[in-house]
Amino acid sequence: MAHDKLTRTLGWTSVGLGAPLVLASGRTARVLGIEDGKRQRAVLASVGAREWLAAAGMLGQESPLWLWSRVAGDLMDLTLLGNDLAGRLPAATGAKARGKKSAGAGAGSAQGRTAAATAMVLAITAVDLYAAVSRGVRSLRNSEVSLTAAVTVTSPRQTVYERWRQLDGLPAFMAHLDDVTVTGPRTSHWRATAPFGAAVEWDAEITEDVPGERIAWRSLDPSENGTEDRIENRGRSGRSGRSGKTVRKIRNAGTVRFIPAPNGRDTEVHVTLSYALPAGKGGQAVARYFGEEPHQQLDDDLRRFKQLLETGEVVRSEGAPGGKRARGEFPQRPARPLTDKELAEVLS
Amino acid sequence: MKANCWVRPNKVRVENVPDPKILNGHDAIVKVTSTAICGSDLHLLDGYVPTMQRGDILGHEFMGEVVETGPDVGKDKLRVGDRVVIPFPIACGACAACRAEMFSLCENTNPNAGLAEKLFGHPTAGIFGYSHLTGGFAGGQAEYARAPFADVNALKIESDLADEQVLFLSDILPTGYMGAEMCDIKPEDVVAVWGAGPVGQLAMDSARMLGAKQVIGIDKQPYRLRMAESAGHTTINFTDTDVRSALLELTGGRGPDKCIEAAGMESEHGSPHIQAYDRVKQAVRSETERPHALRQAITSCRNGGTVSVIGVYGGFVDKFPAGSWMNRSITLRTGQAHVQRYMKPLLRRIEKGEIDPARIITHRLPLRQAAHGYDIFKHKKDGCEKVVLKP
Secondary structure (H helix, E strand, O other): OOOOHHHHHHHHHHHHHHHHHHHOHHHHHHHOOEOOOHHHHHHHHHHHHHHHHHHHHHHHOOOOHHHHHHHHHHHHHHHHHHHHHOOOOOOOOOOOOOOOEOOOOOHHHHHHHHHHHHHHHHHHHHHHHHHHHHHHHHHHHOOOEEEEEEEEEOOOHHHHHHHHHOHHHHHHOOOOEEEEEEOOOOEEEEEEEEHHHEEEEEEEEEEEEEOOOEEEEEEOOHHHHOOOOEEEOOOOOOOOOOOOOEOOOOOEEEEEEEEEOOOOOOEEEEEEEEEOOOOHHHHHHHHHHOOOOHHHHHHHHHHHHHHHHHHOOOOOOOOOOOHHHOOOOOOOOOOOOOOHHHHHHHHO | OEEEEEEEOOEEEEEEOOOOOOOOOOOEEEEEEEEEOOHHHHHHHOOOOOOOOOOOEOOOEEEEEEEEEOOOOOOOOOOOOOEEEEOOEEOOOOOHHHHOOOHHHOOOOOOOHHHHHHHHOOOOOEEEOOOHHHOOEOOOOEOEEEEOOHHHHOEEOOOOOOHHHHHHHHOHHHHHHHHHHOOOOOOOOEEEEEOOOHHHHHHHHHHHHOOOOEEEEEEOOHHHHHHHHHOOOEEEEOOOOOHHHHHHHHOOOOOOOEEEEOOOOEOOOOOHHHHHHHHHHHHOOOOOOEOHHHHHHHHHOOOOOEEEEOOOOOOOOOOOOHHHHHHOOOEEEEOOOOHHHHHHHHHHHHHOOOOOHHHHOOEEEEHHHHHHHHHHHHOOOOOOOOEEEEO
16 A cells, blocks of 8 residues: 555645644644634644644555545545635634635635635545545455465375365365366366355366375466356345356465374375455455354364364264354254254255 | 253253254264263353353263164174263264374364364364353253264173163263372372362272372262261361361371362352352353362472362363462373273273272152252252262
8 A cells, every 4th residue: 555656645745734734833824814823723733633644544554544534534624614615613724725714814815715725625535535445445356365274184195185186075074165076187167155155166277286295276267268257146046047147256276285294194284275255355354244254164174174084074963963064163053953854954 | 852951051951852863974872771960060050161052952971772873883893782881072083182092182073173272272072962162962861862983982881780880981980080090199199189079089989999098088068078988088078177287187297199179160168258259250250260179279289299180170260379389390180081091991990899980879860850950969959969860
């Protein structure tokens, strides 16, 4: 954000605007034709301080929030100016474009200067608004999730590697994956469920494959495989046929490394995953609110991988009978046997 | 079937629930012939263990007859008709913890490992009827129970020993025994045991069996102390005796060489104002336990001695005597019992008559009277020491 030219310019503008307000509020008031009283000086100084705070934020942090704070400041100033124009504001005004209340000069010239100031603030507001909206959306779009997790399995590296390399077996333990079809020596087609039941599909290729040591993969860009990645809303019935709705590509990549554990017999499985959720950071926050915890889910995925390798099955309890179908560990059923109907539902 | 369910704090009720079904290939369904109420069930009853849900079936001490086995249960290991005791921690038998015989730390049997990890730092094994933190498994205070990894866990009873002789192999005998074993008892050792409940009694017997010179039981219930005395142990009633002075007197001023804490998170203090202090903190949840016994065990232990903790804790304690523990080279050893490690050797000791776990049973009730059993056990009514329920 700090490398963003517009944000930087706006930041330094705030520094410049704040300086006379804070350092010489009396003189500024006089220059602007505002009555030079204690109260007016205090208001101008606090407006200057606000400018500096916004400047520090914009120059220092990569958050569109500071741009929005500028927009809010603009609206405040516009309100003050508007009131002043309507002749309702008593004495002081604080504004980025420095509104006025001339003490001795003609009322007409004061009115004109206030109108000019308002126009200036309006122009600045437009620039701030543009910056906030565009930067905000960009920052949401660019949100890429990166996850790491590790688990130790009591099997030799080659066995663990082979189990993972058999890509169509991944959905057995990975909560989000519905299906993986191997389409070539290095390519495969993946189907997954994103938060809120949205179906996601993509083609992937293995970019690195060192038997017994590591596997790396990434999704292919639409241009690379000729088809477009799709996200479709899974309707309750076939009627809501919005399938095939094309969205931005859902990029993802991953690496799994198999490392001998210190005891020389077991294998450490280290996974790194990165992906860009269609709804970006906002979407993630919403998903988290509804119980989707990506780190937790990857940890649970690896625990199930370990269970499958070590015991041959994914463990189920009466409280958590669904195995990987439970996207989170809570809420749970009570710890008592299920009826046949409940069991059928859980396993369907 | 009928099963004893947790309804809300201080309320359990026998309800009609569906019969258990095979969920995993290594499961077996057991027709329960005997089940017991454990002291740790009282922590669940009292509402001090988080993640209990209305309708959870309680019970982790049970035995019975195998009536169904999953497709992956090896016929050489377990068959329909086998008489089995089921250990309370569920172990997979294949992970690193099981390989090291730390069965209660099994890495594969807790489907809610992520939750347990948040509370404990690392997850522990699944346990029957013991909150969702330990997996949300239906318990054994029921007519039937599903036993996961039955071929790994179930102990077959092939002799004609009565249920009551072997039932406690599921939990309290191995727990008491492990408490004594963690003390590395030497022939000249004096061992003090805090709590003369079922686990405390069996820890006292185990300490003697492992060669302790003298075993001292500490409690406040006269009938429990009498029970320990009639088994040949020395006793201290903490309500009318200063425990520290009494222990110093019994040990020539040294303090007990080994201390076993078999009281846990709801222990009581002889002094009313200290008891009230922790009771209030616990009630407002600014500590989850009241660790009087733990504090006293640490400060009473002789310099360089061992404190073995088998009383149950779930969360966080206040006023832990870290200074006493650290400066005096006290060894603190703990753990939920690795039951599977001890079942066979202890079964042999029972068969040889070296230990009689059934001596602590005071009440035998039908399953439908489970709520009454919890009541008399919790409130120490009617001389209640150990309740066995018959489905």
